[in-house]
Amino acid sequence: GQSLEQPSEVTAVEGAIVQINCTYQTSGFYGLSWYQQHDGGAPTFLSYNALDGLEETGRFSSFLSRSDSYGYLLLQELQMKDSASYFCAVRLGDKIIFGKGTRLHILP
Amino acid sequence: GAGVSQSPSNKVTEKGKDVELRCDPISGHTALYWYRQRLGQGLEFLIYFQGNSAPDKSGLPSDRFSAERTGGSVSTLTIQRTQQEDSAVYLCASSAGSPGPEQYFGPGTRLTVT
Numbered sequence: 042g043q044s045l046e047q048p049s050e051v052t053a054v055e056g057a058i059v060q061i062n063c064t065y066q067t068s069g070f071y072g073l074s075w076y077q078q079h080d081g082g083a084p085t086f087l088s089y090n091a092l093d094g095l096e097e098t099g100r101f102s103s104f105l106s107r108s109d110s111y112g113y114l115l116l117q118e119l120q121m122k123d124s125a126s127y128f129c130a131v132r133l134g135d136k137i138i139f140g141k142g143t144r145l146h147i148l149p
Numbered sequence: 150g151a152g153v154s155q156s157p158s159n160k161v162t163e164k165g166k167d168v169e170l171r172c173d174p175i176s177g178h179t180a181l182y183w184y185r186q187r188l189g190q191g192l193e194f195l196i197y198f199q200g201n202s203a204p205d206k207s208g209l210p211s212d213r214f215s216a217e218r219t220g221g222s223v224s225t226l227t228i229q230r231t232q233q234e235d236s237a238v239y240l241c242a243s244s245a246g247s248p249g250p251e252q253y254f255g256p257g258t259r260l261t262v263t
Contacts, residue, residue, distance in 0.1 A: 086253070
């Protein structure tokens with residue numbers, strides 16, 4: 042079967058750094074994506090890793106280790122507007138399979 | 150340019166009725182996806198269209214669900230004989246690639262079956 046595991050909730054302080062992990066067990070892996078979803082909103086694309094290593098986009102970075110079936114999303118200089126759910130998603134051939142999401146709570 | 154649009158934004162229907170949900174993808178995007186998201190849950194893949202190819206229907210939960218895509222653009226998701234467990238937000242997404250890791254999502258249709 043295929044599964045993605047990510048923590049259900051993470052809490053961090055405004056201005057700090059937080060890491061959201063994602064592990065996967067899949068057959069036929071092409072890459073790992075990250076999406077952000079605010080309450081009542083639609084998911085928005087953040088980043089994609091097809092190869093091992095770190096991808097940086099402003100305050101957000103994403104990392105992938107294919108040998109460990111593991112990736113993470115790193116958010117720096119946290120702002121209150123970053124409070125949202127974050128989903129990792131695995132590309133399997135023609136499908137994108139999403140994890141259950143991590144709810145990020147930010148404290149002032 | 151315009152993003153992905155979906156209609157209606159909200160739909161309340163009685164159990165047993167049929168509903169039709171519509172998605173207009175971004176112009177030029179060849180791939181189109183439907184997902185279901187129950188309250189507080191992740192996204193559940195339903196179906197994927199790539200251009201004029203036969204769709205990947207492997208995620209459809211039952212034979213009450215069907216979808217079509219006309220002319221490689223607009224798509225409709227039809228749920229027949231709705232059940233209360235069908236209540237969810239139905240999200241449509243499109244991407245330029247096949248399948249693109251960067252998907253653009255519509256605002257969703259919130260379906261409530263009473």
